[in-house]
Amino acid sequence: MKTEDFNYDLPEELIAQDPLEDRSSSRLMVLNKENGEVTHRIFKEITEYLKPGDCLVINNTKVIPARLLGEKIHDKDILGGDKDTHGAKIELLLLKRRDNDIWETLVKPGKKARTGTKINFGNGLLTAEIVDQLEDGNRLVQFHYKGIFEEILDQLGEMPLPPYITHELADKNRYQTVYAKEEGSAAAPTAGLHFTKELLAQIEAMGIPIVNVTLHVGLGTFRPVKVENVLEHHMHTEFYQVSSEAAELINNTRRNGGRVICVGTTSCRTVESAADEEGVVHPGSGDTSIFIYPGYKFKVLDALITNFHLPESTLMMLVSALAGRDNIMAAYKEAVQERYRFFSFGDAMLIM
Template sequence: MKRSDFFYDLPPSLIAQHPLAQRSDSRLLCLDGSSGAIEHSYFHSLLNYLRPNDLLVFNNTRVIPARLWGQKETGGRLEILIERLTGIDTALAHIRSSKSPKPGSRILLSAEQGAEPGPFSLEVIDRVGALFALRTPEGQPLSEVLQVIGHMPLPPYIERSDEAFDQDRYQTVYAEREGAVAAPTAGLHFSDTLLQALEQQGIRRSFVTLHVAAGTFQPVRAEQIEDHHMHAEYLEVDAEVCEAVAQTRERGGRVIAVGTTAVRALETASAETGLPQPYCGDTDIFIYPGYDFKAVDALVTNFHLPESTLLMLVSAFAGREAIMAAYSEAIEQSYRFFSYGDAMFITAAKHAAVKEEMRS
């Protein structure tokens, strides 16, 4: 399939720049992947679309304050976005500057953009493709530096600086394991109150960990989407999740992934046997139309960028035509898009129908 098959025209005014006052007040577009039928609702009414034997699978990664400002020893200003932590005192990062820093050079860090450097610094130890390997001096934990002067890494389509409220709102209420540099945004709609209501209704939950990397915003440049090289992200699926999925199948319930990261986690863990198996390591799974889903029956997700790998994933799940029609409807109804925007609840299309769509 072509990249252009996943293009849609989005008015900039529909890109959410701030979260709503209450997490679960977001709108919810419900799409039946088999029929293409659409319903409009609100996220606090998600219970109306769930059943007592269903299992919700969440991603419990926690976003680190991964954006840093600083300057080279020669004075040139730069911006750092951590891609992933690789050790206690090391990381791979993107660096934006007029001239790339060289291995062996030192970066003097600032608390704010344009501010004078403070006591913290980083050494450039290597160049790894488009990324830079960085290290703190004398083994100082990098996480400590980030907690003091790091900024929340808001996506590029949020055209403002991070503010104090982003430290809470660009984080799920169940975030636990630090390591992501972008939020698993479908989970941002869940409040503690809604989670309690789900539990009272017998909706079970499990957690995977997938540390979302900055590569999630990497555009697809290949015209044939099969030629796209997917970035890698760290993933853990434990035995407890695998057992919960198996029990859900036995009860006749549905496995519902909260976010595309949970989909990628479960499908990676199911790749070898068709059922989730414990998994620990990197995943670079790329899901696009024609993929045969093994673990996931329904999906809670936000709206995704045109021509993005995430839009291709949901198109594989519900069918490209159904997804593009739903997005057109969402635009017409002035839904809010992307990280701080509204959500969708999607049930899977019959895979045979999706494959027939590809052939036609």
Template sequence: MKTKDFYYELPQELVAQHPIKNRDQARMMVLDRATGTIENKRFYEIVDMLDKGDTLVLNDTRVMPARLFGENKSRNGKVEILLLKRTGKDQWEIMVKPGKKAKPGDILSFGDVLTGEIESIEQDGLRRIKFTYEGVFENIIDDLGHMPLPPYITERLEDRERYQTVYSKETGSAAAPTAGLHFTVDLMEKIRKKGVNICYITLHVGIGTFRPVKVENITDHQMHSEYYSITKETAEILNETKRNGGRIIGVGTTSVRTLESVFGDGYPIGEKSGWTDIFIYPPYEFKAVDGIITNFHLPESTLLMLISAFAGKENIMNAYKSAVDNKYRFFSFGDSMFIK
């Protein structure tokens, strides 16, 4: 299957530049994967789409202010880095701009409190860096860092928390699990009162989720690994849901990838953590997930390929054409889709 098979035309004005005022007022397209039929609703109506005994699985990762601006002291130039994942004590895998001028041994400086030495050049031009500082690293990053908004968002984000889910807890992501941005505390309470389980997994979003596919054949694309964990409590809820015939609904492709990674090792599941580089594309037989809440994804992306594997490529491309025709808002701050 070719990467170009997942291309669609998107007018630039449909790329959402900012979150809407009320999270749960976003539009929601409901796609029935069995029939291909489409309904147009609002996200708060997700309550009506769920049944007692279903389980929603949310990714409780929290986005780091992972973009840092500083100087390359070794080359007398400005530098920008994006923290991707911790690889050791004070060691991180990073993206660097400008990349060609960042060589092993270069010293990067960020303010007066943080310096780093580039130790090596990794796959795809990523760098490994070792930081030196005094104090608590997380506090320094919180002071110096900027939210790592995707490059297609050009407007300034006034409130950092609008790029966090209301249930974010475990800091470590370089991007938000954006399908969860539509939930509010009140909406989650309404869902619980209906008898729907809500449980949490953690997957720290790194370059593996949003790295573009640059190969012609999608089978040649290699995902980067991302850290995940599932608690004993979550595993028990998921096992019980399966036993009782309820649906497991992944909120976001990060939750879906985590669930499929864990259930791929067999059922029932237990407490588990590790690294996953699972790449889901058609044809793929889902082992865990019975429904997906997601946003509208970039053309030719691994995320679009994942939902195409779940709902059928033809259904998805038809749904995306309908979304464009009906002027849905796309990408991170955009509208939502429920695939049932």
């Protein structure tokens, strides 16, 4: 299985740069995973494809303002010294919280970020020291500050929008789902951006429970696969959590013959990570590096609400595992012809 098998041509003007004013008014492509048939709808009409007895699984992670812009500190500038000395510009992207104010980060430019390098943010409000270099080029960083880290981050950090979005976001909450709660993601679970509180209330009123799980989204999910052979790709780990209540709701749905419909690939990867071989979801938390590609047998998920993904990404491979590569490639070709909007702020697909 080659990475290039999941490539497709996308005109640049179809990459959505701004979110729609009404979240639920985006377009919705409904794809029949058995025969590849496609239907074109509006997202808020998704209720017509749901029925009592189903459950809707959402990822309630919240994106943190994870992009920090700082300056390299010279030795004489370190805490308490001369903070006015300007060093080289350094950008940090927070990927994953470790223990004791240590974070796994992506640092640009990497060549200026050797172990021992110290960085100053906000005139000393926050400082960081690179304590280790990881095999994949990421860095472990120890932060030093006074006060509450989250409040400092909210003051100094920026929303880490994907590189293909070049417009500035007028309202940073538009890169959050309306149900975002658990802080920790470096990127939004973008399929959830289409839901409004009113639409979710309408779905619950239909007798469809909404199940909250958590997976803190890292950037590895969105990166193009760099190896020629798909099976040689190394997935980054991401933290997930499934409560006892969530596991019980999903398991009851399956026992009673309902469908488990996941909102986004992150919700899908969470329930598949938490399930045993019999498809029973167990409560718990931990790191997952699950990699879903064609040939994978889904244990829990029956249907998926998702966005249109980057060529040659692991997410293209996941949706191909669910609907078949040929069906996905044909649907994407039709989406381009029909001028659908692609990626984070783009339109949606329901695979069922």
